[in-house]
Amino acid sequence: MESLQERSGPISALSTPSRPLPSHPDGTGLPAGHPLVDGRTASAPLIDAYRGRTPARRPVWFMRQAGRSLPEYRASRAGTEMLEACLTPALAAEITLQPVRRHDVDAGIFFSDIVVPLKLAGVDVRIEPGIGPVFGSPVRTAAEVDRLLAEHPAESLDDAALAPITEAVRLTVADLGGTPLIGFAGAPFTLAAYLVEGRPSRDHLAARTLMLGDPDSWQRLTTWAAEVAGRFLRAQVLAGASAVQLFDSWAGSLSRENYLRSVAPASHHTLAQVSDLGVPRVHFGTGTGELLAAMRDVGADVVGVDDRIALDEAVRRLDGRVPVQGNIDPALLAAPWPVLEAHVRDVVARGASAPGHVVNLGHGVPPTTDPDVLTRVVALVHAIER
Numbered sequence: 076m077e078s079l080q081e082r083s084g085p086i087s088a089l090s091t092p093s094r095p096l097p098s099h100p101d102g103t104g105l106p107a108g109h110p111l112v113d114g115r116t117a118s119a120p121l122i123d124a125y126r127g128r129t130p131a132r133r134p135v136w137f138m139r140q141a142g143r144s145l146p147e148y149r150a151s152r153a154g155t156e157m158l159e160a161c162l163t164p165a166l167a168a169e170i171t172l173q174p175v176r177r178h179d180v181d182a183g184i185f186f187s188d189i190v191v192p193l194k195l196a197g198v199d200v201r202i203e204p205g206i207g208p209v210f211g212s213p214v215r216t217a218a219e220v221d222r223l224l225a226e227h228p229a230e231s232l233d234d235a236a237l238a239p240i241t242e243a244v245r246l247t248v249a250d251l252g253g254t255p256l257i258g259f260a261g262a263p264f265t266l267a268a269y270l271v272e273g274r275p276s277r278d279h280l281a282a283r284t285l286m287l288g289d290p291d292s293w294q295r296l297t298t299w300a301a302e303v304a305g306r307f308l309r310a311q312v313l314a315g316a317s318a319v320q321l322f323d324s325w326a327g328s329l330s331r332e333n334y335l336r337s338v339a340p341a342s343h344h345t346l347a348q349v350s351d352l353g354v355p356r357v358h359f360g361t362g363t364g365e366l367l368a369a370m371r372d373v374g375a376d377v378v379g380v381d382d383r384i385a386l387d388e389a390v391r392r393l394d395g396r397v398p399v400q401g402n403i404d405p406a407l408l409a410a411p412w413p414v415l416e417a418h419v420r421d422v423v424a425r426g427a428s429a430p431g432h433v434v435n436l437g438h439g440v441p442p443t444t445d446p447d448v449l450t451r452v453v454a455l456v457h458a459i460e461r
């Protein structure tokens with residue numbers, strides 16, 4: 076196989092492009108039998124909206140739609156650790172399908188986690204219930220970065236290592252029919268920040284200390300994370316995912332200047348790993364009101380918007396050039412229905428100013444959400460007249 080590094084050039088030579096890399100709308104790089112090329116998902120409402128069209132049915136899905144809000148998820152997961160569940164293909168496929176069956180959403184999002192490719196590269200990481208990813212040893216010094224890269228080279232994430240992912244995606248897509256599967260990865264900054272902090276953190280101080288205090292080590296770490304995330308994304312698309320989303324959940328803690336200098340080249344590298352495959356690429360983060368255009372320009376076709384900014388204002392900051400996804404406030408899922416309904420209608424109205432709009436939350440489904448409320452939101456979004 077052509078090396079991934081060759082495909083987009085050495086990362087050190089990359090600067091932030093002024094325009095997204097072109098993708099191939101006909102999906103010419105995809106294998107025969109892929110849902111986007113054999114007709115199953117090519118004109119699904121989700122794909123149409125991601126390509127800037129206006130499908131008759133307004134598409135909607137939810138970040139973290141698979142998970143603790145669903146009793147069938149809690150039953151499936153009982154007795155199985157999170158990362159073990161992610162790496163058991165039949166279980167990962169079943170959990171991915173649960174919210175699609177229940178809510179009539181317009182996409183499945185692959186049940187996995189942003190740290191799964193790190194685990195597959197041999198990194199010591201667990202997901203602690205109620206906390207999130209916890210690493211055996213944080214990576215904070217030049218020597219620790221060297222050791223990580225030497226012991227867990229990105230190339231170790233080869234087809235054999237990625238087999239549980241490929242298999243789970245194949246099983247899922249076989250059941251999804253005309254509903255597209257979205258593959259995803261964590262963006263290099265969010266992955267690197269987890270590695271440096273060693274666990275979830277509020278302010279990401281240690282990550283920014285390494286980023287600004289030792290830019291060489293930071294660049295080696297984010298280049299590695301970019302390659303690992305890119306391989307994870309590419310495997311999902313080749314196995315049948317019809318779109319991808321890059322989660323840079325923590326990017327909002329950076330100034331625009333630091334984002335452009337220290338993060339954007341690596342995110343560009345990750346998204347470039349699937350640019351020849353022609354699948355729509357969504358880029359999402361929280362607190363990113365000042366970063367929206369920069370996040371578009373690293374190679375995204377669609378920008379995911381959180382609930383801290385009005386969607387029409389986000390569209391304005393993006394010069395109306397790309398479709399958007401978002402941004403129902405997750406807090407309102409627990410509010411009285413008339414309040415939630417008015418908010419959903421407002422989000423839909425503001426999204427109409429974009430060249431395409433996929434309705435979603437501004438961040439993930441809270442675990443305490445009543446799943447019937449999500450089903451009702453889907454029905455409402457589908458019923459609102461254009």
Ligand SMILES: Cc1c2[nH]c(c1CCC(=O)O)Cc1[nH]c(c(CCC(=O)O)c1C)Cc1[nH]c(c(CCC(=O)O)c1C)Cc1[nH]c(c(C)c1CCC(=O)O)C2
Pocket residue numbers: 137138139140141142143152157184185186187188189190202203204205206207208259275322324439
């Ligand atoms: C930062 C991040 C992580 N994971 C992810 C992100 C980026 C998106 C975001 O900002 O939320 C991405 C993610 N994690 C999960 C998915 C699956 C698909 C989906 O959205 O339904 C996706 C897309 C499953 C999961 N990932 C996790 C769960 C909960 C596991 C459980 O059931 O206990 C799920 C369903 C665990 C996890 N993994 C992570 C956290 C912070 C947590 C929560 C810890 C907790 O609250 O218990 C890291």
